[in-house]
Amino acid sequence: MTDEFDVEVDADDLTPMTDGEVVLGDPSVVVDDLHVTYRILGTRRKAVEAAPQGRMRKLVGRSLGSTGGVTEIHAVRGVSFVARHGESIGIVGTNGSGKSTTLQALAGLIQPSQGSVYVAGIPSLLGVSAVLVRKLTGARNIMIGGLALGLTKDEVEERFDEIVEFADIGDFVHLPMTTYSAGMAARLRFAISTAAVPDVLMIDEALATGDAAFRERSRQRVDEIRRQAGTVFVVSHSLASIKAMCTRAIWIDKGLVRMDGPAEDVTAAYHEHTRARSGPAKG
Amino acid sequence: MTTDATNDATAGMTPAEIAERYGLHQMGVRPGLREYVRSLWTRRDFMLVLARSRAEAENQNTYLGRVWDILNPTLNAAVYVLIFGLLLKTRDGMTNVIGFIVVGTFMYKFFQDSVTGAARAIPRNLNLVRSLHFPRAVLPISSVLAELAMLLPALAVMAGFVLVSDRWMLHLDSTPNWRWLLIVPAVLLLFMFSTGAGFVLARLGARWPDVLNFLPFVLRIGMYASGVIFSIDHYLAGGGVLATIMNYQPVAVYLNLARQAMLDEPSAQLSGELWLVGLAWAVVTLVVGFVIFWRDEARYGRD
Numbered sequence: 001m002t003d004e005f006d007v008e009v010d011a012d013d014l015t016p017m018t019d020g021e022v023v024l025g026d027p028s029v030v031v032d033d034l035h036v037t038y039r040i041l042g043t044r045r046k047a048v049e050a051a052p053q054g055r056m057r058k059l060v061g062r063s064l065g066s067t068g069g070v071t072e073i074h075a076v077r078g079v080s081f082v083a084r085h086g087e088s089i090g091i092v093g094t095n096g097s098g099k100s101t102t103l104q105a106l107a108g109l110i111q112p113s114q115g116s117v118y119v120a121g122i123p124s125l126l127g128v129s130a131v132l133v134r135k136l137t138g139a140r141n142i143m144i145g146g147l148a149l150g151l152t153k154d155e156v157e158e159r160f161d162e163i164v165e166f167a168d169i170g171d172f173v174h175l176p177m178t179t180y181s182a183g184m185a186a187r188l189r190f191a192i193s194t195a196a197v198p199d200v201l202m203i204d205e206a207l208a209t210g211d212a213a214f215r216e217r218s219r220q221r222v223d224e225i226r227r228q229a230g231t232v233f234v235v236s237h238s239l240a241s242i243k244a245m246c247t248r249a250i251w252i253d254k255g256l257v258r259m260d261g262p263a264e265d266v267t268a269a270y271h272e273h274t275r276a277r278s279g280p281a282k283g
Numbered sequence: 284m285t286t287d288a289t290n291d292a293t294a295g296m297t298p299a300e301i302a303e304r305y306g307l308h309q310m311g312v313r314p315g316l317r318e319y320v321r322s323l324w325t326r327r328d329f330m331l332v333l334a335r336s337r338a339e340a341e342n343q344n345t346y347l348g349r350v351w352d353i354l355n356p357t358l359n360a361a362v363y364v365l366i367f368g369l370l371l372k373t374r375d376g377m378t379n380v381i382g383f384i385v386v387g388t389f390m391y392k393f394f395q396d397s398v399t400g401a402a403r404a405i406p407r408n409l410n411l412v413r414s415l416h417f418p419r420a421v422l423p424i425s426s427v428l429a430e431l432a433m434l435l436p437a438l439a440v441m442a443g444f445v446l447v448s449d450r451w452m453l454h455l456d457s458t459p460n461w462r463w464l465l466i467v468p469a470v471l472l473l474f475m476f477s478t479g480a481g482f483v484l485a486r487l488g489a490r491w492p493d494v495l496n497f498l499p500f501v502l503r504i505g506m507y508a509s510g511v512i513f514s515i516d517h518y519l520a521g522g523g524v525l526a527t528i529m530n531y532q533p534v535a536v537y538l539n540l541a542r543q544a545m546l547d548e549p550s551a552q553l554s555g556e557l558w559l560v561g562l563a564w565a566v567v568t569l570v571v572g573f574v575i576f577w578r579d580e581a582r583y584g585r586d
C-alpha cells in the first residue's frame with residue numbers, strides 16, 4: 001500500500017470558524033484545464049536493459065545509460081476551478097495526487113505544460129521548506145521575504161516587531177536560520193507571508209510542524225485574511241483542520257479534481273473513501 | 284460542482300474573459316520585456332538587501348570577520364606578486380611589475396567571481412525561487428552587486444600596492460594623481476559587462492548544472508588570454524589578427540582601462556578609442572545577456 005491515510009480527528013484545539021460574515025467576492029484565482037508534466041533528465045536505465053556486448057559497447061552503453069533517458073511524470077492532468085475573494089479552500093488527496101504541484105503552478109513557480117492559471121495580485125506559497133535563506137538571520141529573512149512579496153523597506157520595518165511576536169521566536173531572530181527548529185522556521189515563514197494581507201495565500205502542510213497554540217493563532221489569521229477578501233488554500237492531512245479553517249474543499253485524486261464542494265461534504269466523502277480503502281484492519 | 288450561487292455573473296464566460304474582467308494576471312508565463320524591466324526596478328531594494336546579505340555572509344563564520352575584507356585581497360596580491368612577478372619573472376614589457384600584476388589580478392578576480400556567482404545564482408537560491416514569485420533577474424544582479432561591494436576594499440588595497448611600488452621601487456613621485464579617478468568608470472564598465480555575461484551564465488547554470496563544473500577551466504584559460512599577468516603587446520609584438528583579437532576582447536579591454544587609470548605602462552597609455560570599445564562591449568553584453576536571461580523567466584526553479 002503506497003497511499004497514506006493519516007486522518008487526524010483531533011480538532012478540539014481549534015475553535016470553529018466564524019461563519020457567515022464573509023460574502024464571497026469576485027474571482028481571485030481561475031484555473032483552466034491545468035496540466036503539469038515533470039521531465040526527469042539523466043534517469044539511469046536498468047543495467048539488464050542495456051545488455052551491451054564487448055568492452056567498447058559496454059563503455060558506450062554505460063555512459064549512455066546515465067546521460068540519456070527522459071522520464072515524464074504527468075502529475076496534474078486537467079484541473080479546473082474558480083476561487084473567489086474571501087474563500088478559504090482546503091485541498092485533500094492522497095500522497096502524490098498532485099496537490100503540491102497544483103499549488104506551485106498557482107503560485108507561478110511551475111510552468112503549466114497545458115492550460116492556464118490566472119491569479120489576483122502576488123501569490124505566496126508556504127511549502128514544506130520554510131526557510132528562505134538558511135545562512136542568514138531571521139531578521140534578514142524577514143526583510144528578504146517582505147521585499148520579495150512586494151512590500152517596501154519601510155513597510156517591512158514597520159511590521160517587523162509584529163512579525164517577530166507572531167512567530168514567537170524571541171531573540172532567535174538575530175541568529176542564522178540554521179539554528180532554528182522546523183517549527184520555528186515554519187512560524188516565522190507564516191508570519192512573514194501574512195504580514196501584509198496577501199491576495200492569495202497557499203499553505204502546503206506548513207502548519208503541521210507548529211504546536212497547538214500556533215495552529216490556533218494561524219487559524220485566526222487565516223480567518224482574518226479571508227475576511228479582508230484574501231483567498232487561502234490549505235493542504236493538510238488533518239481533515240479536522242480543513243473543516244475548521246475552510247469554507248470549501250477540493251479533493252484531488254491522481255491529478256484530477258474528484259470532488260469540489262463544501263468542506264464538510266468533501267472531507268466526509270474523502271474520509272469515507274480512505275476508510276474503505278484502508279480496509280477493515282484499520283476499522 | 285461548485286458551492287456558491289454567485290456564479291451567475293461569470294456564467295458563460297471563458298476563463299480568459301473572467302481573468303480579463305476581474306484584473307487577474309496569468310501565472311507561469313513570461314512577462315513582456317518592458318513589464319519585466321519595470322517590475323525589476325520596483326524590486327531594487329530587494330536586490331540591494333540580497334547583495335548586502337551575500338557580501339556580509341562571506342566571512343560570517345570566521346573570527347576575524349570584516350578584517351578579511353582587507354586581509355583577503357592583501358594576501359592575494361602578495362601571492363600573485365611573489366609567484367608571477369618574482370618567481371616566474373613575467374616582467375618583460377612592464378614598467379611597474381607589481382602594479383601591473385596587482386591591477387590585473389584584482390580586476391580579473393572581480394570578473395571571475397562575478398560570473399561564477401551569477402552562474403550559481405539560481406541553484407544557490409532555490410528555496411527562494413521555489414517559494415516566492417519575483418523577477419528572477421534579481422538573483423544574478425544582486426550576486427554581481429555583492430562582488431562589487433567586496434571589490435571596494437580591494438580597490439583600496441590595490442591603490443596601496445601601486446602607490447608603494449611606484450614610490451619605493453621606481454622612485455616616481457607622480458602618484459596618486461587625478462587620472463586615478465578613471466578607475467571608477469573602468470570598474471563601472473566591467474561591472475556592466477560582468478552582469479551581462481552573468482545573465483547568460485545564470486540561465487545556463489540553471490538549466491545545465493554541468494556548466495558550473497566546466498566554468499572554472501574556461502575562466503582559467505580566460506586569465507591567460509586576457510593579459511592578467513603579462514603584457515599581451517609584448518608577447519604578440521608582431522601584431523596581426525591574433526593580437527587584435529587579444530587586445531580588443533572585452534576582458535583585456537577592461538584590464539587595460541584599469542591600468543590606464545592606475546599605472547603608467549607602455550602597453551596601457553590613455554586611449555579614447557579603447558574607452559569607446561569598452562563602453563560598446565558593456566552596453567551590448569548587458570542588453571543581450573538580459574534578453575537571453577528573460578527568455579527563460581518562467582522556467583527557473585523547475586527541475
Ligand SMILES: Nc1ncnc2c1ncn2[C@@H]1O[C@H](COP(=O)(O)OP(=O)(O)O)[C@@H](O)[C@H]1O
Pocket residue numbers: 038039040073074075093094095096097098099100101102586
Ligand atoms: N520535483 C519533482 N520532480 C519530479 N516529479 C515530481 C516532483 N514533484 C512531484 N513529483 C511527482 O508528481 C506527482 C505529484 O506530486 P505532488 O504534487 O507532490 O503530490 P502531493 O503534494 O499531492 O503529495 C507525484 O507522482 C510525484 O512523484
Ligand SMILES: [Mg+2]
Pocket residue numbers: 099100101204
Ligand atoms: Mg505535497
